[in-house]
Amino acid sequence: MYLKTVLVTGGAGFLGSHLCERLLSENCVVVAYDNLYTGSRRNIAHLEANERFFFVEGDVADLEATLKNRDGKVPRFDEIYNLACPASPVHYQARPLFTTRTSFLGMLNCLELAKRCGATLLHASTSEIYGDPVVHPQVEGYWGNVNTIGIRSCYDEGKRVAETLAADYIREFDTDVRMVRIFNTYGPRMHPQDGRVISNFIMQALRNEDITIYGDGSQTRSFQYCDDLIEAFMKYMALDKAVLREFFGKPGRPCIPVINTGNPGEYTIRELAEKTLQKMPQSKSRLVMKPLPGDDPKKRKPDITLAKELLGWEPKIPLDVGLDRTIAYFSGLSS
Amino acid sequence: MYLKTVLVTGGAGFLGSHLCERLLSENCVVVAYDNLYTGSRRNIAHLEANERFFFVEGDVADLEATLKNRDGKVPRFDEIYNLACPASPVHYQARPLFTTRTSFLGMLNCLELAKRCGATLLHASTSEIYGDPVVHPQVEGYWGNVNTIGIRSCYDEGKRVAETLAADYIREFDTDVRMVRIFNTYGPRMHPQDGRVISNFIMQALRNEDITIYGDGSQTRSFQYCDDLIEAFMKYMALDKAVLREFFGKPGRPCIPVINTGNPGEYTIRELAEKTLQKMPQSKSRLVMKPLPGDDPKKRKPDITLAKELLGWEPKIPLDVGLDRTIAYFSGLSS
Numbered sequence: 001m002y003l004k005t006v007l008v009t010g011g012a013g014f015l016g017s018h019l020c021e022r023l024l025s026e027n028c029v030v031v032a033y034d035n036l037y038t039g040s041r042r043n044i045a046h047l048e049a050n051e052r053f054f055f056v057e058g059d060v061a062d063l064e065a066t067l068k069n070r071d072g073k074v075p076r077f078d079e080i081y082n083l084a085c086p087a088s089p090v091h092y093q094a095r096p097l098f099t100t101r102t103s104f105l106g107m108l109n110c111l112e113l114a115k116r117c118g119a120t121l122l123h124a125s126t127s128e129i130y131g132d133p134v135v136h137p138q139v140e141g142y143w144g145n146v147n148t149i150g151i152r153s154c155y156d157e158g159k160r161v162a163e164t165l166a167a168d169y170i171r172e173f174d175t176d177v178r179m180v181r182i183f184n185t186y187g188p189r190m191h192p193q194d195g196r197v198i199s200n201f202i203m204q205a206l207r208n209e210d211i212t213i214y215g216d217g218s219q220t221r222s223f224q225y226c227d228d229l230i231e232a233f234m235k236y237m238a239l240d241k242a243v244l245r246e247f248f249g250k251p252g253r254p255c256i257p258v259i260n261t262g263n264p265g266e267y268t269i270r271e272l273a274e275k276t277l278q279k280m281p282q283s284k285s286r287l288v289m290k291p292l293p294g295d296d297p298k299k300r301k302p303d304i305t306l307a308k309e310l311l312g313w314e315p316k317i318p319l320d321v322g323l324d325r326t327i328a329y330f331s332g333l334s335s
Numbered sequence: 336m337y338l339k340t341v342l343v344t345g346g347a348g349f350l351g352s353h354l355c356e357r358l359l360s361e362n363c364v365v366v367a368y369d370n371l372y373t374g375s376r377r378n379i380a381h382l383e384a385n386e387r388f389f390f391v392e393g394d395v396a397d398l399e400a401t402l403k404n405r406d407g408k409v410p411r412f413d414e415i416y417n418l419a420c421p422a423s424p425v426h427y428q429a430r431p432l433f434t435t436r437t438s439f440l441g442m443l444n445c446l447e448l449a450k451r452c453g454a455t456l457l458h459a460s461t462s463e464i465y466g467d468p469v470v471h472p473q474v475e476g477y478w479g480n481v482n483t484i485g486i487r488s489c490y491d492e493g494k495r496v497a498e499t500l501a502a503d504y505i506r507e508f509d510t511d512v513r514m515v516r517i518f519n520t521y522g523p524r525m526h527p528q529d530g531r532v533i534s535n536f537i538m539q540a541l542r543n544e545d546i547t548i549y550g551d552g553s554q555t556r557s558f559q560y561c562d563d564l565i566e567a568f569m570k571y572m573a574l575d576k577a578v579l580r581e582f583f584g585k586p587g588r589p590c591i592p593v594i595n596t597g598n599p600g601e602y603t604i605r606e607l608a609e610k611t612l613q614k615m616p617q618s619k620s621r622l623v624m625k626p627l628p629g630d631d632p633k634k635r636k637p638d639i640t641l642a643k644e645l646l647g648w649e650p651k652i653p654l655d656v657g658l659d660r661t662i663a664y665f666s667g668l669s670s
Contacts, residue, residue, distance in 0.1 A: 096503040100496065104439050129483055143482050148464055148495045149502035149591040157492075157499040160483045161435065164492040167484035168431040256484045 103158030183262025518597025
């Protein structure tokens with residue numbers, strides 16, 4: 001018999017839904033927890049028939065109260081994945097205080113639950129903790145360059161302090177937390193209105209609208225296909241805690257389990273726009289330039305040496321393949 | 336008639352007690368609020384006879400519940416000063432999670448209270464948000480260099496995200512928040528065991544113990560006497576909100592009201608140790624070196640141009656005078 005009970009906060013979101021799917025395919029019992037602010041029941045509709053799948057609508061800032069069973073007890077989880085937080089500027093800037101609270105209180109609640117259950121917690125951190133980096137590519141030892149009081153700060157600082165909470169739970173209670181700093185990730189079930197560049201370009205091309213490039217389009221991004229990220233999650237969670245402790249205890253490493261995951265392949269925003277249009281020859285869209293918004297990072301690219309060494313992992317899905325699948329998904333939505 | 340009701344969180348602490356004293360001297364009704372983790376009733380003993388002074392023991396993470404009157408209502412404040420947070424590495428590293436919670440939840444509670452009362456909120460931020468800076472002296476526009484997962488992060492990141500919360504309350508609700516990034520401040524009523532350099536050196540000299548210098552003593556610090564800081568608080572709070580908005584709205588300024596206060600005079604740690612010993616010729620202490628702890632900033636010095644321009648303020652108490660007063664205070668404690 002194999003039985004593992006897993007909580008996925010943000011389970012109805014883009015990444016959460018892929019993760020739930022993967023966990024179900026590995027015979028886990030999966031509780032997808034989501035407040036449906038950016039997540040959607042549609043993302044998990046194909047999972048709801050599975051008897052090992054449960055959906056709980058609730059806010060991670062209020063995790064314990066909303067997770068209680070009829071007997072008033074919170075279930076015991078073996079693993080917790082904390083993916084709950086608005087992650088696109090459009091969404092987090094619409095509700096900055098909600099975002100910071102979600103990031104902080106959500107993390108605190110997940111840590112407390114993990115500590116009490118003895119669960120292993122994987123926390124989805126972000127490349128945004130590096131802000132507008134002055135070190136390229138970004139290594140985990142880089143401390144970042146983040147504005148505390150700007151319009152992106154609600155997300156960046158919220159995610160930074162969530163890492164701090166995790167580090168202190170590890171030091172103080174030896175809680176088993178593994179952190180992943182996720183770089184730009186794309187794929188089917190991205191929110192069509194999330195304003196991020198891949199979904200933007202595809203949606204604009206589908207609607208024959210102008211494809212907007214902010215700035216001159218020379219800023220670069222790296223694009224990780226969602227399945228590659230989920231594969232990294234699985235490999236990371238499968239590791240023994242003692243292995244992790246030894247790995248991160250070596251000199252020059254961050255002490256606390258934290259790894260970058262992303263695709264180091266760099267594309268300029270202009271290249272991405274052109275590639276998207278090539279793949280959608282029926283579109284009548286054309287490229288237009290708009291001014292760059294505040295605090296937009298000029299360049300970001302992961303150094304994934306640690307993930308390679310620790311997990312034997314690297315991204316495998318080329319942009320061409322991932323983009324085809326994502327275009328197919330968005331085309332299906334709009335048809 | 337003059338009536339202003341003022342809440343001072345951390346009111347029984349080092350700075351809080353000086354602030355309460357000053358506010359009482361200006362005829363305010365003062366509620367000193369403190370959980371007494373690092374604060375002490377002794378710091379405010381000389382104020383307790385004043386009928387305009389009230390002390391409430393409570394935790395700022397639980398502000399509303401503990402501030403309630405017998406009728407269940409929270410008093411209406413005209414001004415709130417949020418000074419509640421352990422501020423010395425010895426204290427915050429002893430309770431890292433408590434520190435981060437205090438910083439985050441305390442700020443959130445003060446902001447919410449200020450918003451509901453229409454109160455003006457002065458928030459004590461810190462030079463620690465600059466971390467180990469690579470820009471000297473530090474200007475308010477500098478984003479800092481902070482480790483998210485180190486042993487100082489509980490304080491640094493907690494204070495950073497508190498600024499973020501304030502900035503978003505200002506943008507979202509037009510809450511009247513004024514932030515001060517406080518550089519090293521010293522004076523009577525510093526906690527004798529807070530482990531900070533001035534109290535350390537004086538206490539060691541008083542006890543004829545070795546005076547410990549971490550590293551080679553060439554790292555520099557700036558030392559602001561407490562009365563100078565309180566004077567800056569008073570001038571800052573006296574300004575009209577419209578004046579602030581205009582001042583911080585100008586190009587090249589941080590948009591959100593945030594100013595450095597500190598004394599730009601730089602001393603190496605070794606100079607300070609020697610000066611302290613000169614002032615205490617009866618001491619048998621000698622200087623010894625110890626290894627530098629993790630993430631200790633090598634250098635920090637405020638640029639106070641903004642405070643000068645906005646407040647017509649600059650520090651006036653020379654280190655020699657302030658040090659004499661502080662030595663007198665600590666001598667009185669131990670005798």
